[in-house]
Amino acid sequence: MRRRTTLLVGFVLFLSSFALMADTIKLGFNYPKSGRYRDLGLQQRLGAFLAVEEINKAGGILGKNVELVIRNTMGSPERGVANTKELIQKEGVDMVFGGASSAVAIASGKMAKKLDRLYFGTTTSANATTGSEGHDHMFREYPNAWMTANALGHYLKENFGDDRYFYVTADYTWGHSSEASLRTFTDTTDEKAHPHALTPFPNAHMQDFTKALKAAEASNADVLVLVLYGNDLIRALKVAYDLDLKSKLQIVIPNISLGIAESVGATIMQGVISTTPWEWTIPYQLDFPRGQKFAESFTEHYGVRPTSTAATSYDIVYQYKDAVERAGTTDTKALIKALEGHSYTLLKDKQQWRAFDHQNLQTVYVVRCKPRLEVMKDELRSDFFEVVGSLEGEKAAQTFDEWKAERAAANKPPHL
Incomplete structure (x- = not known):
C-alpha cells in the first residue's frame, strides 16, 4: 500500500x-x-x-x-x-x-x-x-545587402555620381554580396575603373587593412567604400584615419551601428556616410513614439x-x-x-x-555621422547620426523576378 x-x-x-x-x-x-x-x-x-x-x-x-x-x-x-x-x-x-x-x-x-x-x-x-x-x-x-545598397546607391549617385570608387571588402558571403549590390546601384561595376582589395575573413590582421588602404590611396579614388563590419570595420577605420585618408576620400560604409561608431570615436566617424534600419535618434527625428x-x-x-x-x-x-x-x-x-x-x-x-x-520590408535610412561637437552634446555622447536620405522597403528590396533570378543562378527552385 x-x-x-x-x-x-x-x-x-x-x-x-x-x-x-x-x-x-x-x-x-x-x-x-x-x-x-x-x-x-x-x-x-x-x-x-x-x-x-x-x-x-x-x-x-x-x-x-x-x-x-x-x-x-x-x-x-x-x-x-x-x-x-x-x-x-x-x-x-x-x-x-x-x-x-x-x-x-x-x-x-x-x-x-x-x-x-x-x-x-x-x-x-x-x-x-x-x-x-x-x-x-x-x-x-x-x-539585406540589396536593400541597403539600393538606398545608399540612390544617395551616392546623386551626390558622387561621377566619382571614382575603391572597395575594401571582407572576403566572405556578406562582403561579396554587399560589394556586388552596391556596384550595381552606383554604376561602378567596371572593376578596372573602380578596383577593390579583399581582406581575409575571419582572420584579418592590421597589416591586411594597411595594405588594402594604401592600395586605395594609390588608386586616386574619390570614394572609399569599406565593405567590412564589426571589429574589422573598427580597425580599418582607425587605420584609414592614421593614413590621413579622411582628408583625401569620402568614406562610405554599407551598414553602421551605434556600437561601431562609439568604438571608433566621434573624431574618426565625422562625415562618414552609411545606412541603418534604426538608431535611437531616428524616432525623435521622424516622430515614432x-x-x-x-x-x-x-x-x-x-x-x-x-x-x-x-x-x-x-x-x-x-x-x-x-x-x-x-x-x-x-x-x-x-x-x-x-x-x-x-x-x-x-x-x-x-x-x-x-x-x-x-x-522583412522596412525603410532603410541613409545617415551621415555628425561633427564631434554635436555628438558630445548628448549626455551619453551617443548622438552620432543625421538622416540624409531614405528608401521605403518595397522600393529598396528585390522584385520577385530579381529574387527568382538569384535563386535560379544557385540552382534553387523559384519558391521557398
Missing part, C-alpha cells in the same frame, strides 16, 4: 512539473557572446531581454511566461549549428533567433528547418539569407543607448509573440502562415514580412 501511495505521489509530481513546463514558452537565442561580433551580440541580448521582461510583465504569450535560453556562437557557423540543435532537442525551445554574421544565421537556420523550428535572422545582411539559401523556416528582420519609448526604457535599464541590433532582437521577440497570439499556437506551420504577408508598426514606420522570401 505504501509503495502504491509513493508511486501515486510521484506521478502527481511528474504531471505537475510537466504542466509547469507547458506553461513556459522558450525562445532560443543564438548570439556571439565572444568573438569579433561580441559587441553586436551584447546589444542583441539586451534588446531581447528587455522584450521578454516587458512581455512577461504584461501576462506573457497566451498566458504563458517567456524564457530566453541563450547560447554563444562565438561567431562560428559550426558552433551556431550545434547550438541550434541543442536548443531544440535538449532545451525544447519553441523557436530560435540570432546571428551577427550571415554565415552563422544561414547555417543555423538550416538546422532549425531540419528540426521543424522557425529561425529569425537578426544582424544578417547577405542576400543569400533570404535569397539563394532561403527556406520556409527562415525569417530575416534586418535589411513607440521607438522613443523603447529608446528611453532601454537607456533607463542599461545606462547606454540602444543600437539597431538591439532594436532588431526586440522586434523579433515581439513579432513572435504577435504571430503566436494571432495563430493561437506555437505550431511552426501555423506560425509561418501567420507571418507571411503580415504588416505591422512597432519602433518605426510600416514593416512587412514579405510572403515569397520572408524578407
Whole structure:
C-alpha cells in the first residue's frame, strides 16, 4: 500500500512539473557572446531581454511566461549549428533567433528547418539569407545587402555620381554580396575603373587593412567604400584615419551601428556616410513614439543607448509573440502562415514580412555621422547620426523576378 501511495505521489509530481513546463514558452537565442561580433551580440541580448521582461510583465504569450535560453556562437557557423540543435532537442525551445554574421544565421537556420523550428535572422545582411539559401523556416528582420545598397546607391549617385570608387571588402558571403549590390546601384561595376582589395575573413590582421588602404590611396579614388563590419570595420577605420585618408576620400560604409561608431570615436566617424534600419535618434527625428519609448526604457535599464541590433532582437521577440497570439499556437506551420504577408508598426514606420522570401520590408535610412561637437552634446555622447536620405522597403528590396533570378543562378527552385 505504501509503495502504491509513493508511486501515486510521484506521478502527481511528474504531471505537475510537466504542466509547469507547458506553461513556459522558450525562445532560443543564438548570439556571439565572444568573438569579433561580441559587441553586436551584447546589444542583441539586451534588446531581447528587455522584450521578454516587458512581455512577461504584461501576462506573457497566451498566458504563458517567456524564457530566453541563450547560447554563444562565438561567431562560428559550426558552433551556431550545434547550438541550434541543442536548443531544440535538449532545451525544447519553441523557436530560435540570432546571428551577427550571415554565415552563422544561414547555417543555423538550416538546422532549425531540419528540426521543424522557425529561425529569425537578426544582424544578417547577405542576400543569400533570404535569397539563394532561403527556406520556409527562415525569417530575416534586418535589411539585406540589396536593400541597403539600393538606398545608399540612390544617395551616392546623386551626390558622387561621377566619382571614382575603391572597395575594401571582407572576403566572405556578406562582403561579396554587399560589394556586388552596391556596384550595381552606383554604376561602378567596371572593376578596372573602380578596383577593390579583399581582406581575409575571419582572420584579418592590421597589416591586411594597411595594405588594402594604401592600395586605395594609390588608386586616386574619390570614394572609399569599406565593405567590412564589426571589429574589422573598427580597425580599418582607425587605420584609414592614421593614413590621413579622411582628408583625401569620402568614406562610405554599407551598414553602421551605434556600437561601431562609439568604438571608433566621434573624431574618426565625422562625415562618414552609411545606412541603418534604426538608431535611437531616428524616432525623435521622424516622430515614432513607440521607438522613443523603447529608446528611453532601454537607456533607463542599461545606462547606454540602444543600437539597431538591439532594436532588431526586440522586434523579433515581439513579432513572435504577435504571430503566436494571432495563430493561437506555437505550431511552426501555423506560425509561418501567420507571418507571411503580415504588416505591422512597432519602433518605426510600416514593416512587412514579405510572403515569397520572408524578407522583412522596412525603410532603410541613409545617415551621415555628425561633427564631434554635436555628438558630445548628448549626455551619453551617443548622438552620432543625421538622416540624409531614405528608401521605403518595397522600393529598396528585390522584385520577385530579381529574387527568382538569384535563386535560379544557385540552382534553387523559384519558391521557398
